[in-house]
Amino acid sequence: MLAATAKRVIDLAIVFAFVLYSVAAGFAARRRASRSLDEYFLAGRTLRGWRAGMSMAATQFAADTPLLVAGLIAASGVFSLWRLWIYALAFLLMGFLLGPAWRRARVLTDAELTQLRYSARGALTLRALKAVYYGTVINCVVLAFVLVAATRLFEIFLPWHEWLPAGIYDPLLAVVESSGLEITAGVLGPSVAVPTLNNLLSIGLMLVFVALYSTTGGLRAVVTTDVMQLLLMLLGTALYAWYAVAGAGGLSELPARVEAIYGAERAGELLSFAPGAADAMLPFLVIVGLQWFYQVNADGTGYLAQRTMACADDRQARIAAVVFTLLQVVLRSLLWLLIGVALLVLYPFDPAQPLTDGFVAGRELTFATGIDRLLPVGARGLMLTAMLAALASTIDTHLNWGAGYWSNDLYKAVWVEGIRGRQAEPWRLVRVARWSNVVLLLIALAIMVNLGSIQAAWRLSLLFGAGVGAVLVLRWVWERVNLYSEIAAIIVSLVLAPVLLLSVDADWLRLLIMALVSTVAVVATALWMPGTDPVQLMRFYDRVRPPGFWRATASGIELPPHDARRKLGRGLVAIGAGAMTVFGWLIGAGQLLLQQGPLAVNLGLLGAGLLAVPWWLKALRN
Numbered sequence: 001m002l003a004a005t006a007k008r009v010i011d012l013a014i015v016f017a018f019v020l021y022s023v024a025a026g027f028a029a030r031r032r033a034s035r036s037l038d039e040y041f042l043a044g045r046t047l048r049g050w051r052a053g054m055s056m057a058a059t060q061f062a063a064d065t066p067l068l069v070a071g072l073i074a075a076s077g078v079f080s081l082w083r084l085w086i087y088a089l090a091f092l093l094m095g096f097l098l099g100p101a102w103r104r105a106r107v108l109t110d111a112e113l114t115q116l117r118y119s120a121r122g123a124l125t126l127r128a129l130k131a132v133y134y135g136t137v138i139n140c141v142v143l144a145f146v147l148v149a150a151t152r153l154f155e156i157f158l159p160w161h162e163w164l165p166a167g168i169y170d171p172l173l174a175v176v177e178s179s180g181l182e183i184t185a186g187v188l189g190p191s192v193a194v195p196t197l198n199n200l201l202s203i204g205l206m207l208v209f210v211a212l213y214s215t216t217g218g219l220r221a222v223v224t225t226d227v228m229q230l231l232l233m234l235l236g237t238a239l240y241a242w243y244a245v246a247g248a249g250g251l252s253e254l255p256a257r258v259e260a261i262y263g264a265e266r267a268g269e270l271l272s273f274a275p276g277a278a279d280a281m282l283p284f285l286v287i288v289g290l291q292w293f294y295q296v297n298a299d300g301t302g303y304l305a306q307r308t309m310a311c312a313d314d315r316q317a318r319i320a321a322v323v324f325t326l327l328q329v330v331l332r333s334l335l336w337l338l339i340g341v342a343l344l345v346l347y348p349f350d351p352a353q354p355l356t357d358g359f360v361a362g363r364e365l366t367f368a369t370g371i372d373r374l375l376p377v378g379a380r381g382l383m384l385t386a387m388l389a390a391l392a393s394t395i396d397t398h399l400n401w402g403a404g405y406w407s408n409d410l411y412k413a414v415w416v417e418g419i420r421g422r423q424a425e426p427w428r429l430v431r432v433a434r435w436s437n438v439v440l441l442l443i444a445l446a447i448m449v450n451l452g453s454i455q456a457a458w459r460l461s462l463l464f465g466a467g468v469g470a471v472l473v474l475r476w477v478w479e480r481v482n483l484y485s486e487i488a489a490i491i492v493s494l495v496l497a498p499v500l501l502l503s504v505d506a507d508w509l510r511l512l513i514m515a516l517v518s519t520v521a522v523v524a525t526a527l528w529m530p531g532t533d534p535v536q537l538m539r540f541y542d543r544v545r546p547p548g549f550w551r552a553t554a555s556g557i558e559l560p561p562h563d564a565r566r567k568l569g570r571g572l573v574a575i576g577a578g579a580m581t582v583f584g585w586l587i588g589a590g591q592l593l594l595q596q597g598p599l600a601v602n603l604g605l606l607g608a609g610l611l612a613v614p615w616w617l618k619a620l621r622n
Contacts, residue, residue, distance in 0.1 A: 014381035015388055018232065019209055022225045022392065026213025029221040036426045037412075040218035040433055041108055041404045042310040049319025051223055052307040056324040057332070058226035058393040059303060061233050064149030066336050066390075067364040073340040074363035075355050077270040078594075081333070082288055085586060088329040089292040092578040094300035095321025096619055097571035098476055100314035101546045102305045110134060110301045111409040117475060117540050118483040119533035126483055128414045133490055135405025136443065138296055139398055141461050143444035146394050147203060151183060152368045153387055154202035155195050173197050183449060206388075207441055210395045216434075219310060222396045229389035230327070236386030237335045239379045240371065244342035247374050251338075255595050257345045266351050270344065271594050273587055283508035294515045296465025299472040303401040318620050322578065330586050337590055343370055399437045406436035463500065463510055467493025467518040474522060477548025477568060479537055481522070484529040488521040547571055570619065577615030584609025 032039050047055075065084070072080045094102075107113050111130040115123045161169060177193045184195040213221045249257045259267035269276045275284045297304055304324075311317040347366045353359055371383050411432045416424040471489040475481045496517060500510040537553045547568035551561040588605030591597040 010377050010381060014378070015385045018228075018385045018389060021228060023209070023212045025224040026217035026221040029217030029224065032220060034427070034430050037108055037404075037408055037429050037433065039220070040430050041306065041400065041408070043218070043220040043223060045103075045106075045310055046312050047223060047307070047310045047316065047320075049311060049316035050323050051227060052311050052316070052320035053323025054230050054327065055223040055226035055393075055397075056304055056307050056320065057327040058230040058233065058390070059397040060324075060328050060394075061230065061332060061390045062146060062149075062394045064146050064394075066237075066339070066387075067149050067152055067367045069336045070340050070343055070367040071360045071364040073270065074344065074349065074366075075360055077272060077276075078337065078341070078590075079272050079274050079276075079284065081337070082284070083291060085329055085333060085583070086288050086292045087295075088325050088582045089575070089579060090295065090298055090300075091304075091321055091325040091328070092575045092582070093298075093473070093571075094304060094308065095318050095325065096574040096578065096616070097547050097568070098299050098473075099308045099311075099317040099321050101476060101544050102300060102308045103311055103314060103317045104544050105309070106543075107309070108408045109404045110305060111405055112413070114483070114486065115413075116543070117532070117536075118486075119536040122483050122487075124414065124418055126486055127409055129487070129490065131405035131409035131414075133494075134296070134302065135402045135409070136440070138461065138465060139302075139402040139405075140440060140444040140447055141464075143395065143398050143440070144447035145461070146391065146398075147444060147448045149364075150203060150206065150391050151195075151199045152365050153371075153384075153391075154199050155184065156368050156372050157384055158198060158202045160198045160201050161194050169197075172201075176200070181449065203445070206391065207395070210392050210399070211437060213396070219306070219400055222393075222400055223307075223310075225389075225396070226393050229386075229393045232382065232389050233386040234327075234331070234335075236379075236383040237332070237339070240375060240383050241335045241338040241342075243374045243376075243379065244339050244346065244370055248342040248345035251593065252595075254341060254345065258341065261345060261348045262351050271341065271596055273591060273596060283506065286508040286512050290511055290515050291462070291466075293473065294466040294469035294511065294518070295462065296468060296472075298469040299476060301472055303397045306401055306404070315621070322616070322620055325578070325582060329582050330589075333586060334589055334593070338593060339367065339370070341594060343367065346370065346374070399440060402440045403433040403436035406439070407433035460501070463497045463514065464493055466511055466514045467496060470515070470519045471522045474526075476546045478526070479541075479548075479550050479553050480526045480531065482526055482529055482532050484525040485522045488525045489518055492518045492521050574616045574619035577612040577619075580612035581609040581616065584612070 032044070034040070038044060069081065069084070072083070105113055105116060107116060109131070111127045111134070114127045114130060118126070161173075173193055176197045181196055181200075182192050183199045184192055213225060217224075245251050245254060248254055255267070255271060258270060261267075262270060275281055292298075296302070299305070300308060300321075304321075307320060308317045311320055343363075343366045347369070349359075349363070368387075371380060371387070375383055407429050412424045412429055416422050468486075468489045471481065471485050475486070493514070496514060500513060504510045504513065534553070534556060538557045541550055541553045542557055542559075545567075546564065548564050549568075550564040554561045554564060584605040584607075588602045588609065591605075592599075592602045
C-alpha cells in the first residue's frame with residue numbers, strides 16, 4: 001500500500017511541476033497582455049512560425065482525440081482514421097493560400113472580417129450572429145466533449161473519495177446525491193454520486209488552473225505553455241506507444257496477435273488503410289472528398305486563424321501551417337495508430353457486439369485505462385502530465401478564442417460602438433475578455449452533462465459545421481460571394497442539421513446532403529442577391545490581396561487582374577505537393593509499422609513524399 005502511494009506521489013509531482021510552470025508563464029505575460037486586445041488575443045502579432053505551428057498542434061492534440069482514435073479503430077478499423085487525416089488538406093489550404101491573407105486582414109476574429117469583406121448595414125448583424133454561432137455554440141460544444149474526455153482520465157487518476165477527509169467529502173457527496181446530477185464514465189462501476197463528485201472537483205481544479213495562466217497572460221502565455229505542452233505530449237505518447245506495443249507482443253507480432261484474437265477476416269478489416277467491402281467505398285470517398293472542405297474550420301476560421309494572424313509576417317504564417325500539419329497528421333497520428341492497435345490486443349472485445357454508444361465509450365476508455373495499467377512509475381506521471389497538458393491546451397485556446405468574439409465583436413462592436421455610439425476603453429475590453437471565459441465555461445459544462453460518447457459529440461459538431469464550409473473558403477477566392485451567402489450557409493446548417501440527425505442514419509449521406517444543399521444556397525445567393533459594394537471590395541482586395549477570381553475588383557484599383565488567379569494556381573500546386581508528402585509519409589510509414597501492403601508500395605509512398613518536398617518548400621520560402 002505504501003509503495004503504491006509513493007509511486008502515485010511521484011507521478012503527481014511531475015504533474016505539479018508542469019502546473020507551476022504554466023501558472024508562472026501566465027503571470028509573466030500578464031502586464032503585456034493587459035495593454036490591448038491585440039496583445040491579449042494575438043500576442044502583439046509577433047509570433048514566429050514554428051511557435052505558432054507548435055501551438056496549433058498542441059491544441060489539436062487534445063485529451064479527447066486519442067480516446068476518439070481508440071474508439072474509431074475498434075468500431076470501424078484503421079481506415080476510419082481518414083476522417084481525421086483528411087483535414088491535412090484544409091491545413092495546407094490555410095498555409096499556402098489563406099494563412100497570409102488572414103494575417104494581412106489584420107482583424108482580431110473571423111466575425112470582424114465580415115465588416116471588412118462586406119458592405120451594407122447587415123454586416124454588423126452578421127458579425128454578431130457569427131460571434132454567437134462560432135464563439136458560443138460551436139465553441140462550447142467542442143469544449144463540452146473535451147470535458148467529457150477529461151472525466152475518463154479524472155475517474156482513474158484522481159480518486160478524491162480516497163484522498164479527502166470524510167468531514168469534507170461526505171457533505172459534498174450529500175449535495176450531489178440530492179441534485180441527481182450524473183457525470184460519470186463508469187470507471188467506478190454502478191456508483192454515480194461518487195464519480196460525479198470526483199469529476200466536479202477535478203474539473204473545477206482544472207478550470208482554475210487553466211484560468212490562472214490563460215486569462216491572465218492571454219495568447220502569449222497560451223503559446224508559451226503550448227510549446228512545452230506539445231513536447232511533453234509527444235514524449236509521453238511515444239513512451240505509451242512503446243509500452244503498449246511491447247505489452248501486446250512487440251511490433252513484429254502485433255498483426256498476428258490481432259488476427260489470433262479477431263480472426264483473419266476481421267483483423268484484415270481492422271488493420272486496413274482502405275475500406276475492405278465494396279459497398280463501403282462510396283461512403284469512404286464521400287468522407288475523404290468532402291469532410292475536409294465542408295467543416296467549420298475550412299479556411300482556418302477560429303484558433304488556427306488566430307495563431308496565423310498572430311504571426312510576424314506572411315512567411316511565418318505559412319511556416320506555422322506546415323509545421324502544424326506535419327506534427328498533427330504525420331507524427332502524432334503514427335503514435336496514436338500504434339497505441340490504438342495495441343489496445344485491440346491488450347483489451348480484446350467481442351466483434352459481434354453491437355456498435356452502441358456504450359460500446360464506443362467503453363473502447364474510448366481503454367486509452368485512459370492503458371495509461372494506468374501499462375506504464376511504470378515516472379512514465380505514467382509523464383503521460384498523465386501529457387494528457388493534462390493536452391486538455392489544458394485545448395481548453396485555454398477555446399476560451400481565449402471564444403472570449404475574443406465576446407469582447408471584440410459582441411461587446412466592443414455591437415454594444416459599445418454600435419448601440420451606445422462610444423469608443424471602448426482597452427482596459428475594459430480586456431476585463432470583459434477575462435470574464436467571458438467564466439460564462440463560456442458554464443455553458444460548456446451545461447452541454448457536457450447531456451453528452452454520451454466523445455465520438456457521438458464529435459459527429460454532431462461535424463454536421464453543424466459542414467453547412468458553412470463552402471462559404472468560408474469561397475469568400476476569399478470569389479468576389480461575387482456576398483453577405484447573404486454567409487447568412488444562407490448558417491441558416492442551412494442550423495435548420496438542416498437537426499433534420500438530418502433525425503431522418504438519416506449514415507454519416508456520409510448526411511454530409512453529402514449538407515454539402516450539396518449548402519453549396520447551392522451559397523452560390524445562388526452570390527449570383528441572385530445584391531452584391532457587395534465595389535468600393536468595399538476594392539478596399540478589401542487592396543488590403544488582403546487574396547487569391548482566386550477577383551478580376552473586376554483588381555481592375556478597379558488598377559492592379560494586374562490575373563495576379564490573384566496565378567496566386568491561386570501556385571497555391572494549389574504547393575497544396576498538392578504538401579499532400580503528397582503528408583499522406584505518402586503517413587500511409588507508407590503506417591503500413592510498414594503494421595506490416596500491411598507490399599513493401600515496394602510502402603517504400604514508393606515514402607519516396608514520393610520525399611520527392612515532393614522541394615515543390616512545397618519553394619512556396620514556403622517565398
